[in-house]
Amino acid sequence: MDQLTDVFTAISHPTRRAIIGQLAAGPARFTDIAKPFDTALNSVTKHLKLLERAGLIERKKLGREVLISFRAEPLRQVAGWVHEYERFWNTQLDQFEQHFKDKKRKEKKK
Amino acid sequence: MDQLTDVFTAISHPTRRAIIGQLAAGPARFTDIAKPFDTALNSVTKHLKLLERAGLIERKKLGREVLISFRAEPLRQVAGWVHEYERFWNTQLDQFEQHFKDKKRKEKKK
Numbered sequence: 001m002d003q004l005t006d007v008f009t010a011i012s013h014p015t016r017r018a019i020i021g022q023l024a025a026g027p028a029r030f031t032d033i034a035k036p037f038d039t040a041l042n043s044v045t046k047h048l049k050l051l052e053r054a055g056l057i058e059r060k061k062l063g064r065e066v067l068i069s070f071r072a073e074p075l076r077q078v079a080g081w082v083h084e085y086e087r088f089w090n091t092q093l094d095q096f097e098q099h100f101k102d103k104k105r106k107e108k109k110k
Numbered sequence: 111m112d113q114l115t116d117v118f119t120a121i122s123h124p125t126r127r128a129i130i131g132q133l134a135a136g137p138a139r140f141t142d143i144a145k146p147f148d149t150a151l152n153s154v155t156k157h158l159k160l161l162e163r164a165g166l167i168e169r170k171k172l173g174r175e176v177l178i179s180f181r182a183e184p185l186r187q188v189a190g191w192v193h194e195y196e197r198f199w200n201t202q203l204d205q206f207e208q209h210f211k212d213k214k215r216k217e218k219k220k
Contacts, residue, residue, distance in 0.1 A: 014115055024195065072198030075195050075196075076199050078188070079193070081127070082192065086182075088185075089182040089183050
Protein backbone atom coordinates (compact mmCIF):
# COMPACT_ATOMS: atom_id res chain seq x y z
CA MET A 1 0.00 0.00 0.00
CA ASP A 2 1.28 3.46 -0.82
CA GLN A 3 1.37 6.22 1.79
CA LEU A 4 -1.46 8.21 0.21
CA THR A 5 -3.67 5.11 0.52
CA ASP A 6 -2.74 4.79 4.20
CA VAL A 7 -3.58 8.45 4.80
CA PHE A 8 -6.93 8.32 2.97
CA THR A 9 -7.82 5.09 4.78
CA ALA A 10 -6.94 6.70 8.11
CA ILE A 11 -9.15 9.74 7.56
CA SER A 12 -12.03 7.80 5.98
CA HIS A 13 -13.59 6.94 9.36
CA PRO A 14 -15.56 9.59 11.31
CA THR A 15 -14.08 8.42 14.66
CA ARG A 16 -10.54 8.82 13.34
CA ARG A 17 -11.37 12.28 11.97
CA ALA A 18 -12.81 13.14 15.41
CA ILE A 19 -9.58 11.92 17.08
CA ILE A 20 -7.57 14.17 14.75
CA GLY A 21 -9.86 17.09 15.61
CA GLN A 22 -9.35 16.38 19.30
CA LEU A 23 -5.54 16.06 19.06
CA ALA A 24 -5.32 19.25 16.99
CA ALA A 25 -6.09 21.04 20.29
CA GLY A 26 -3.01 19.46 21.85
CA PRO A 27 -1.40 16.11 22.79
CA ALA A 28 -3.45 13.76 24.95
CA ARG A 29 -3.20 10.47 26.82
CA PHE A 30 -4.92 7.36 25.52
CA THR A 31 -7.64 7.46 28.20
CA ASP A 32 -8.46 11.10 27.34
CA ILE A 33 -8.69 10.25 23.65
CA ALA A 34 -11.01 7.31 24.33
CA LYS A 35 -13.29 9.20 26.74
CA PRO A 36 -15.60 11.01 24.24
CA PHE A 37 -16.29 7.84 22.26
CA ASP A 38 -18.97 5.38 23.15
CA THR A 39 -16.87 2.53 21.85
CA ALA A 40 -14.68 -0.28 23.23
CA LEU A 41 -11.10 0.66 24.16
CA ASN A 42 -9.97 -2.10 21.84
CA SER A 43 -11.63 -0.29 18.95
CA VAL A 44 -9.92 3.02 19.90
CA THR A 45 -6.59 1.14 19.89
CA LYS A 46 -7.29 -0.04 16.33
CA HIS A 47 -8.20 3.49 15.19
CA LEU A 48 -4.96 4.84 16.69
CA LYS A 49 -2.94 2.12 14.93
CA LEU A 50 -4.34 3.18 11.56
CA LEU A 51 -3.62 6.84 12.32
CA GLU A 52 -0.09 5.92 13.38
CA ARG A 53 0.53 3.85 10.25
CA ALA A 54 -0.45 6.90 8.18
CA GLY A 55 1.97 9.04 10.18
CA LEU A 56 -0.87 11.21 11.48
CA ILE A 57 -0.09 10.67 15.15
CA GLU A 58 3.00 9.96 17.20
CA ARG A 59 3.53 8.67 20.71
CA LYS A 60 6.01 10.28 23.06
CA LYS A 61 7.04 9.06 26.50
CA LEU A 62 6.85 11.78 29.12
CA GLY A 63 8.04 10.27 32.36
CA ARG A 64 5.68 7.37 33.05
CA GLU A 65 3.01 8.66 30.70
CA VAL A 66 2.61 8.26 26.97
CA LEU A 67 1.36 11.34 25.16
CA ILE A 68 -0.18 11.04 21.71
CA SER A 69 0.15 14.00 19.40
CA PHE A 70 -1.12 14.96 15.96
CA ARG A 71 1.19 15.20 12.95
CA ALA A 72 -0.35 17.19 10.10
CA GLU A 73 2.40 16.65 7.53
CA PRO A 74 0.78 13.62 5.75
CA LEU A 75 -2.34 15.71 5.11
CA ARG A 76 -0.24 17.84 2.78
CA GLN A 77 -0.35 14.91 0.31
CA VAL A 78 -4.15 14.85 0.56
CA ALA A 79 -4.24 18.59 -0.19
CA GLY A 80 -1.89 18.01 -3.15
CA TRP A 81 -4.02 15.20 -4.56
CA VAL A 82 -7.30 17.08 -4.26
CA HIS A 83 -5.73 20.26 -5.64
CA GLU A 84 -5.27 18.44 -8.97
CA TYR A 85 -9.04 18.37 -9.36
CA GLU A 86 -9.81 21.88 -8.13
CA ARG A 87 -10.11 23.25 -11.66
CA PHE A 88 -12.90 20.71 -12.30
CA TRP A 89 -15.20 21.84 -9.56
CA ASN A 90 -14.45 25.45 -10.41
CA THR A 91 -15.42 24.77 -14.02
CA GLN A 92 -18.53 22.89 -12.97
CA LEU A 93 -19.54 25.72 -10.67
CA ASP A 94 -18.97 28.22 -13.46
CA GLN A 95 -21.28 26.19 -15.69
CA PHE A 96 -23.84 26.11 -12.88
CA GLU A 97 -23.63 29.89 -12.39
CA GLN A 98 -23.84 30.40 -16.15
CA HIS A 99 -26.97 28.28 -16.25
CA PHE A 100 -28.67 30.58 -13.72
CA LYS A 101 -27.42 33.74 -15.43
CA ASP A 102 -28.85 32.47 -18.73
CA LYS A 103 -32.11 31.62 -16.99
CA LYS A 104 -32.35 35.12 -15.48
CA ARG A 105 -31.63 36.74 -18.83
CA LYS A 106 -34.38 34.68 -20.47
CA GLU A 107 -36.82 35.58 -17.70
CA LYS A 108 -36.07 39.30 -18.12
CA LYS A 109 -36.79 39.04 -21.85
CA LYS A 110 -40.25 37.63 -21.17
CA MET B 111 -22.50 7.10 7.03
CA ASP B 112 -22.03 10.80 6.28
CA GLN B 113 -21.13 12.01 2.80
CA LEU B 114 -17.56 12.97 3.74
CA THR B 115 -17.01 9.39 4.88
CA ASP B 116 -18.35 8.09 1.56
CA VAL B 117 -16.02 10.40 -0.36
CA PHE B 118 -12.91 9.52 1.70
CA THR B 119 -13.75 5.82 1.41
CA ALA B 120 -14.15 6.20 -2.36
CA ILE B 121 -10.76 7.87 -2.84
CA SER B 122 -8.92 5.64 -0.36
CA HIS B 123 -8.24 2.92 -2.95
CA PRO B 124 -5.50 3.40 -5.59
CA THR B 125 -7.65 1.81 -8.32
CA ARG B 126 -10.49 4.23 -7.62
CA ARG B 127 -8.08 7.19 -7.65
CA ALA B 128 -6.75 5.88 -10.99
CA ILE B 129 -10.32 5.69 -12.36
CA ILE B 130 -10.89 9.31 -11.30
CA GLY B 131 -7.63 10.29 -13.02
CA GLN B 132 -8.76 8.49 -16.16
CA LEU B 133 -12.26 10.03 -16.18
CA ALA B 134 -10.83 13.51 -15.57
CA ALA B 135 -9.67 13.30 -19.20
CA GLY B 136 -13.28 12.79 -20.33
CA PRO B 137 -16.29 10.45 -20.01
CA ALA B 138 -15.73 6.79 -20.87
CA ARG B 139 -17.60 3.53 -21.31
CA PHE B 140 -17.33 0.77 -18.70
CA THR B 141 -15.13 -1.40 -20.94
CA ASP B 142 -12.68 1.48 -21.51
CA ILE B 143 -12.50 2.14 -17.78
CA ALA B 144 -11.82 -1.51 -17.01
CA LYS B 145 -9.17 -1.98 -19.75
CA PRO B 146 -6.07 -0.57 -17.95
CA PHE B 147 -6.69 -2.63 -14.81
CA ASP B 148 -5.49 -6.16 -14.38
CA THR B 149 -8.51 -6.98 -12.28
CA ALA B 150 -11.83 -8.82 -12.65
CA LEU B 151 -14.69 -6.83 -14.24
CA ASN B 152 -16.71 -7.64 -11.14
CA SER B 153 -14.14 -5.77 -9.05
CA VAL B 154 -14.28 -2.74 -11.40
CA THR B 155 -18.07 -2.74 -10.97
CA LYS B 156 -17.63 -2.60 -7.19
CA HIS B 157 -15.14 0.27 -7.45
CA LEU B 158 -17.56 2.22 -9.66
CA LYS B 159 -20.40 1.62 -7.19
CA LEU B 160 -18.36 3.18 -4.38
CA LEU B 161 -17.43 6.15 -6.59
CA GLU B 162 -21.09 6.56 -7.55
CA ARG B 163 -22.27 6.42 -3.93
CA ALA B 164 -19.82 9.23 -3.15
CA GLY B 165 -21.22 11.26 -6.06
CA LEU B 166 -17.84 11.21 -7.82
CA ILE B 167 -19.14 9.68 -11.04
CA GLU B 168 -22.40 9.69 -12.92
CA ARG B 169 -23.80 7.51 -15.67
CA LYS B 170 -25.53 8.98 -18.71
CA LYS B 171 -27.29 7.11 -21.46
CA LEU B 172 -26.16 8.18 -24.89
CA GLY B 173 -28.21 6.22 -27.39
CA ARG B 174 -27.48 2.56 -26.67
CA GLU B 175 -24.31 3.34 -24.76
CA VAL B 176 -23.77 4.31 -21.14
CA LEU B 177 -21.10 6.92 -20.57
CA ILE B 178 -19.54 7.34 -17.16
CA SER B 179 -18.27 10.78 -16.24
CA PHE B 180 -16.39 12.36 -13.37
CA ARG B 181 -18.05 14.77 -10.92
CA ALA B 182 -15.49 16.79 -8.95
CA GLU B 183 -17.94 18.58 -6.66
CA PRO B 184 -17.69 16.13 -3.68
CA LEU B 185 -13.91 16.68 -3.61
CA ARG B 186 -14.58 20.24 -2.52
CA GLN B 187 -15.55 18.82 0.89
CA VAL B 188 -12.24 16.97 1.06
CA ALA B 189 -10.41 20.22 0.29
CA GLY B 190 -12.47 21.96 2.98
CA TRP B 191 -11.71 19.33 5.59
CA VAL B 192 -7.96 19.24 4.89
CA HIS B 193 -7.81 23.04 4.75
CA GLU B 194 -8.72 23.09 8.46
CA TYR B 195 -5.35 21.51 9.22
CA GLU B 196 -3.22 23.50 6.78
CA ARG B 197 -2.00 25.85 9.51
CA PHE B 198 -0.60 22.81 11.36
CA TRP B 199 1.69 21.61 8.64
CA ASN B 200 2.73 25.19 7.90
CA THR B 201 3.65 25.64 11.58
CA GLN B 202 5.43 22.30 11.69
CA LEU B 203 7.39 23.18 8.56
CA ASP B 204 8.30 26.53 10.06
CA GLN B 205 9.65 24.75 13.13
CA PHE B 206 11.57 22.39 10.88
CA GLU B 207 13.10 25.27 8.91
CA GLN B 208 13.92 27.08 12.14
CA HIS B 209 15.70 23.97 13.38
CA PHE B 210 18.01 23.98 10.33
CA LYS B 211 18.57 27.74 10.51
CA ASP B 212 19.59 27.36 14.16
CA LYS B 213 21.86 24.47 13.25
CA LYS B 214 23.53 26.50 10.48
CA ARG B 215 24.03 29.43 12.84
CA LYS B 216 25.64 27.19 15.42
CA GLU B 217 27.91 25.66 12.79
CA LYS B 218 29.03 29.12 11.64
CA LYS B 219 29.94 30.02 15.20
CA LYS B 220 32.26 27.01 15.46
